[in-house]
Every structure is written in C-alpha cells, then in structure tokens.
Amino acid sequence: MAITEWSLRYVADLVHRRTSIRFGADKAYLIEARLLPLARQAGEADLDEYVRRLATDPAEQRRAVDALTINETSWFRDTEPFRVLADVMLPHLLGARAAQRRLRIWSAASSSGQEAYSLAITCHEHLPPDWTVEILATDVSETMVERVRRGRYGQVEMNRGLPATALVRHFTRVGAEWEVGTHLRSVVRPRLLNLAEPLPELGRFDVVFLRNVLIYFDTETRRDVLRRLHRTVAPDGYLLLGAAETATDSGAHWRLERHGRLSVHRPAEPLGPGPAYRGTAHKGPAHKGTATTVTTGG
Amino acid sequence: MSVGPPTTPADLAALVEEIWGSLVDVATEPLVPVTDVLDTVPLTDPWSGQVAIDGEWHGVVRVDVAPPLAEALAARMLGDELSGEPGVADLEDAVGELANVIGGNVKSLVPGDGVLSLPAAGRPLPTARGALVCRTDHRWAGHRLSVTVLADVQEETR
Amino acid sequence: MTRMTRQALIIDDSRTMRSILRRILTGLGFECREAGDGQQALAALESGPLPDVCLVDWNMPVMDGYTFVTRVRAEQAWRGITLMMVTTESAHSQVVRALAAGAHEYVIKPFTPDGIADKLRLLGLVEQPAFGSEALA
Numbered sequence: 001m002a003i004t005e006w007s008l009r010y011v012a013d014l015v016h017r018r019t020s021i022r023f024g025a026d027k028a029y030l031i032e033a034r035l036l037p038l039a040r041q042a043g044e045a046d047l048d049e050y051v052r053r054l055a056t057d058p059a060e061q062r063r064a065v066d067a068l069t070i071n072e073t074s075w076f077r078d079t080e081p082f083r084v085l086a087d088v089m090l091p092h093l094l095g096a097r098a099a100q101r102r103l104r105i106w107s108a109a110s111s112s113g114q115e116a117y118s119l120a121i122t123c124h125e126h127l128p129p130d131w132t133v134e135i136l137a138t139d140v141s142e143t144m145v146e147r148v149r150r151g152r153y154g155q156v157e158m159n160r161g162l163p164a165t166a167l168v169r170h171f172t173r174v175g176a177e178w179e180v181g182t183h184l185r186s187v188v189r190p191r192l193l194n195l196a197e198p199l200p201e202l203g204r205f206d207v208v209f210l211r212n213v214l215i216y217f218d219t220e221t222r223r224d225v226l227r228r229l230h231r232t233v234a235p236d237g238y239l240l241l242g243a244a245e246t247a248t249d250s251g252a253h254w255r256l257e258r259h260g261r262l263s264v265h266r267p268a269e270p271l272g273p274g275p276a277y278r279g280t281a282h283k284g285p286a287h288k289g290t291a292t293t294v295t296t297g298g
Numbered sequence: 299m300s301v302g303p304p305t306t307p308a309d310l311a312a313l314v315e316e317i318w319g320s321l322v323d324v325a326t327e328p329l330v331p332v333t334d335v336l337d338t339v340p341l342t343d344p345w346s347g348q349v350a351i352d353g354e355w356h357g358v359v360r361v362d363v364a365p366p367l368a369e370a371l372a373a374r375m376l377g378d379e380l381s382g383e384p385g386v387a388d389l390e391d392a393v394g395e396l397a398n399v400i401g402g403n404v405k406s407l408v409p410g411d412g413v414l415s416l417p418a419a420g421r422p423l424p425t426a427r428g429a430l431v432c433r434t435d436h437r438w439a440g441h442r443l444s445v446t447v448l449a450d451v452q453e454e455t456r
Numbered sequence: 457m458t459r460m461t462r463q464a465l466i467i468d469d470s471r472t473m474r475s476i477l478r479r480i481l482t483g484l485g486f487e488c489r490e491a492g493d494g495q496q497a498l499a500a501l502e503s504g505p506l507p508d509v510c511l512v513d514w515n516m517p518v519m520d521g522y523t524f525v526t527r528v529r530a531e532q533a534w535r536g537i538t539l540m541m542v543t544t545e546s547a548h549s550q551v552v553r554a555l556a557a558g559a560h561e562y563v564i565k566p567f568t569p570d571g572i573a574d575k576l577r578l579l580g581l582v583e584q585p586a587f588g589s590e591a592l593a
Contacts, residue, residue, distance in 0.1 A: 036328075041328060074574055078584070079578075079584060080584070154312075154316055155403070155546065155564045155565070155566055155567070156316055156319075156566055156567060156568055156571065158564065159563050159568070159571030159572075159574070159575065160568075160570060160571050160574050161575075161577075161578070163561070163578055164555055164559075164560075164561050164562035167562070168548060168551050168552050171548075172548060173406060173546070173547065175309060175406075175407055176309055176312065176313055176407055316566055317566045319566075320565075320566035320568055321476075372472060375472035375473070375475055375476055376471075376472055376475045377479050378479075379475050379478075388471070388472070391470055391471045391472045392472045395472050395473050398470065398544060399544050399566055401544070402515075402543075402544020402546065402565065403544060403546065403565075403566075405544075406546045411547060411549065414515055414544065416469070416515060416516075416517060
C-alpha cells in the first residue's frame with residue numbers, strides 16, 4: 001500500500017516540528033512500515049486515512065511521532081563507551097573531583113533509559129559508596145521520559161546487552177517486567193528536553209553522552225546543538241557521540257582523544273567564565289587505580 | 299484471601315503481544331486485540347497447547363490457535379528446515395512451545411514460585427478445567443489466537 | 457592465524473525453538489548441533505568436538521537444563537565451554553540459581569535475534585561490529 005506524497009510530506013513535517021528530525025524522500029518506506037501497525041490498531045485500513053486522522057488527533061500524533069523516531073536501544077550499547085567510562089574517565093574524575101566527591105552525567109537522548117541506567121550501573125560498580133552521582137536523562141518524547149521515570153523493562157528489552165550478573169544485582173521482578181532498583185533510580189533524573197531548542201540552565205556535566213541523535217539533525221541544527229552543549233561540559237569533562245559520529249564540523253571547540261577504538265571529545269576552548277584549560281591527553285589504556293592529576297579550571 | 303486476580307487481561311495481552319512478536323514478524327502484520335464480543339466465541343477445531351503451573355498457585359495456561367495461524371507459526375519457526383507444509387508433529391511442537399513461553403511468563407505473574415509442566419499440544423486437546431482467571435483474544439492476518447488462564451478449583455473448605 | 461569455526465550446541469526439547477536458535481547462530485557464523493534434553497546433550501559432549509557454547513533450555517524431560525549445567529561445570533575437561541541458559545524461567549531466584557550453578561549468561565524467552573547476538577558479544581564469542589549501528593531503521 002503506497003502512501004501518497006501529501007501524506008509523506010505531512011508526516012515529515014509533523015516529525016520535524018516536534019523533534020527537528022528530518023525525514024527525506026528516501027525514508028518513505030520507513031514511514032510506511034512504522035505507521036502501518038498504528039493505522040491497523042487505530043482501525044484504519046488505509047494509510048492515507050490514518051494520516052488524515054493525525055491532523056486532528058493529538059494522542060495519535062504522539063504515537064506516530066514516537067513510532068517514527070524511537071529506535072531500538074540496548075544496555076551498554078556498543079560496549080566500548082562504558083568500558084572507557086570505567087577504565088579512563090572515572091579514574092580521572094576520582095582524582096579531579098576528590099574534594100567534591102560528586103559527579104554529574106548527562107544522557108542527552110536517553111530514549112527509554114537503558115543508556116542512563118547503564119551509566120548508573122557503571123558508576124555504582126566503580127565509584128566508592130560515599131560519592132554522589134547525578135545522571136540527567138533527557139529526551140524529546142514525553143512517552144520516553146515517562147519510561148525512564150518508571151524504570152521498567154520487558155523480557156525482550158532485558159535481553160539486549162545486559163549481563164545476567166547486572167540483572168540479578170540491580171533489578172527486581174515486578175509482574176511480567178523487571179524494574180531498576182531504587183539505588184539506581186534515585187540517581188537518574190528524567191526530564192523532557194528538546195536539544196534543537198535553546199537549553200534551560202543545566203549546570204556543568206563531567207560526562208555527556210550524546211549518542212546516535214546528531215545524525216537525525218541537519219548540519220545547521222547539529223552545529224547549534226554542539227555549540228549549546230559545549231557550555232554544559234566541564235573544562236576537563238568528556239563528550240561521547242555515536243560510534244561513527246564526530247563533532248569535527250563544530251570547529252575549534254572540541255579536540256578528539258582516542259582510547260582504543262573509541263574517540264572521545266574534550267572541550268578545547270571553554271566558552272563562558274573560567275580559565276582556559278589544557279589537560280593531559282590519555283594515551284592508550286588507562287591503568288585502574290592510578291591517580292591521574294589534572295588541573296581543573298575555576 | 300481477597301486479592302485481585304494474579305493476571306489481568308492487560309498483563310496477559312501485553313505478554314501475548316510481546317511473545318508473538320518475537321516469533322513472527324509483526325512490523326507489517328500486527329497482532330490486533332479483539333474486543334468485539336462476537337469474535338470471542340470459542341474457536342472451532344483449534345490447535346491447542348497447554349502448560350500447568352504448580353506451586354503456591356495451581357492452574358493452567360491454555361493457548362488456542364486457528365489452524366491457519368498454527369501453520370503460519372510453525373512455518374516461521376522452522377524456516378528453511380521445513381520443506382512443504384508443516385506436519386502434525388511440527389504443529390504440535392510450535393503450539394506447544396508457544397504455550398510454554400506464554401505459560402512461563404504467566405508463571406512470573408502468579409503468587410509465589412511454581413513449577414512449569416512440559417507442554418501438551420494437540421488438535422483437539424481435552425478441555426482445560428478450572429476457574430477462569432482471565433482470557434485474551436487476538437487476530438493476526440485475520441485468524442484468531444486465544445489465551446486462557448485457569449485456576450484449579452479448591453475443593454476443601456475451611 | 458585462522459580461527460576455527462565456532463561450535464554451538466543447542467539444547468531444547470522443542471524442535472521449533474531449536475530451529476529458531478540454529479538460524480540465529482548460523483547467521484552469526486556458528487556450526488550447530490542439537491540435543492533434545494540434558495542427557496542427549498551430555499552424550500553429544502562425550503562424542504564429537506566440544507562446543508564453544510551451549511544454549512540450554514531449563515525445563516526438559518529426562519534431564520533438565522539446570523542439572524546439565526551442574527554436570528558440565530563438575531567436569532574439568534568441559535571447563536572451557538560457555539553455558540548460556542535460554543529459558544522461560546524468569547524469577548529472580550532462578551537466574552541467581554543458574555548463575556550460582558555455573559551458567560555464564562541467561563536469556564529469558566521471549567528473545568529476539570539481536571538479544572542472542574548481544575549476549576554472545578558480551579561473552580566474547582562474537583565480534584563487536586566496527587561501528588555501532590545507529591542509522592534510522
């Protein structure tokens with residue numbers, strides 16, 4: 001069942017207005033595939049009829065936007081970022097934040113929360129118990145923010161990348177689902193936020209995960225997002241993008257640091273108050289337990 | 299003991315949809331809940347699978363599948379291993395495994411720990427006995443799938 | 457140095473479930489053998505090449521998966537075999553029991569092919585892709 005030009009344009013425009021994500025003409029197959037189940041469930045045999053219905057049905061609009069922009073996610077996605085967090089970033093920050101004994105992390109496109117809770121698990125397992133961790137988990141979708149708040153996952157989701165030892169240590173059964181333990185839920189703060197819009201005041205973060213969301217933005221939006229984000233990363237902090245993404249097109253604001261297969265972005269030039277920072281680049285695998293001395297700004 | 303049913307229709311429907319979706323492709327052909335009461339009459343001559351749960355809670359989980367649906371399920375599960383139409387053994391196996399996975403997940407909803415029996419499957423399978431806890435009905439590609447949870451009736455009175 | 461093809465032993469009393477797992481594992485580059493219960497699986501270990509990984513259902517006739525795991529972990533010669541439960545048993549206590557008995561990983565049914573692949577990657581039995589998958593669809 002081929003969807004009409006009009007319907008495709010309407011849907012692409014709806015998604016763009018809500019999330020700034022762009023759907024080109026090449027994504028027609030995807031729009032059809034993802035809306036078809038929704039159309040059926042709404043009792044519409046015709047896809048164009050369903051799209052017409054979207055124009056006056058806010059609840060259905062939300063469902064459609066979610067279906068089109070939410071991608072399957074897993075725990076500890078791509079593995080490397082979490083290994084580098086445990087082996088490089090946390091050891092550095094353990095030294096650099098020794099006075100405050102506090103870390104702030106931002107999962108900036110948190111989706112259903114697996115990334116935020118994976119970060120929480122890594123911190124829980126690698127930081128001394130008297131340290132405070134705050135993980136901000138933001139997403140443009142209300143549905144997703146609510147999912148993060150609930151912290152509940154089905155069997156299929158739990159099978160995606162979560163080691164069984166982490167499952168027994170950090171989750172309990174609630175009905176047919178698994179629920180993240182309070183020791184981790186209390187550390188994660190979910191919040192609705194559209195990266196494509198000006199940011200509210202969020203403070204500074206030691207680590208920012210902005211993974212697999214930039215690719216959905218056009219070049220200009222991408223540049224804006226990275227520029228806004230630069231102000232939220234501590235001068236000696238870290239920004240992680242998706243596996244094949246780089247922030248090189250944002251100019252001199254970031255420098256790349258390599259850790260095994262992973263590239264990590266460090267602020268090269270702080271915007272706003274604070275002395276310029278030139279930190280030591282980490283070469284090769286970090287040694288656990290070694291205190292890394294890094295001068296922090298301000 | 300006045301507690302609500304161990305499984306609600308919403309819980310059961312969510313389970314069935316997730317499990318069915320993991321066995322067959324639902325991206326282009328979704329599993330649709332049936333709400334029209336005329337559509338919930340007992341299936342005629344279905345393929346059936348059943349598991350028993352025994353522990354703090356005693357009961358059965360019964361799956362009734364329209365024959366074309368059982369064939370579609372078996373064909374998808376067996377893939378290339380199947381040459382031609384699924385045979386009786388294939389259909390019993392597929393419907394039995396469906397009952398096994400659904401029943402295993404229902405087991406996690408009922409009170410206490412329990413033991414899951416090996417599945418029984420057939421066409422027909424003897425009528426399941428017990429007090430109705432809940433039931434869901436769905437359609438996939440126009441054919442019906444019905445899942446029923448029954449609790450053993452306690453004879454003794456206190 | 458060429459690595460030999462990885463071997464998997466799929467242990468489940470359901471032929472249709474074994475078929476699904478075989479398809480997934482073959483797609484990941486494994487050569488697969490099958491067994492319908494724990495007893496048959498032990499016989500398979502005693503004859504033929506040792507598998508790199510066993511996918512083990514819990515509830516089976518003759519010998520269940522939990523018993524199979526305890527038997528394998530008791531044998532010095534079989535210490536190198538990775539054991540992954542694939543089962544509907546999803547109570548927290550069951551997962552704990554299986555891990556305590558020596559299972560290395562645990563997949564709860566229902567699962568998707570990606571779920572199995574993820575777990576095998578965690579176990580180092582399948583390579584990480586060069587770049588994470590992130591494209592829309």
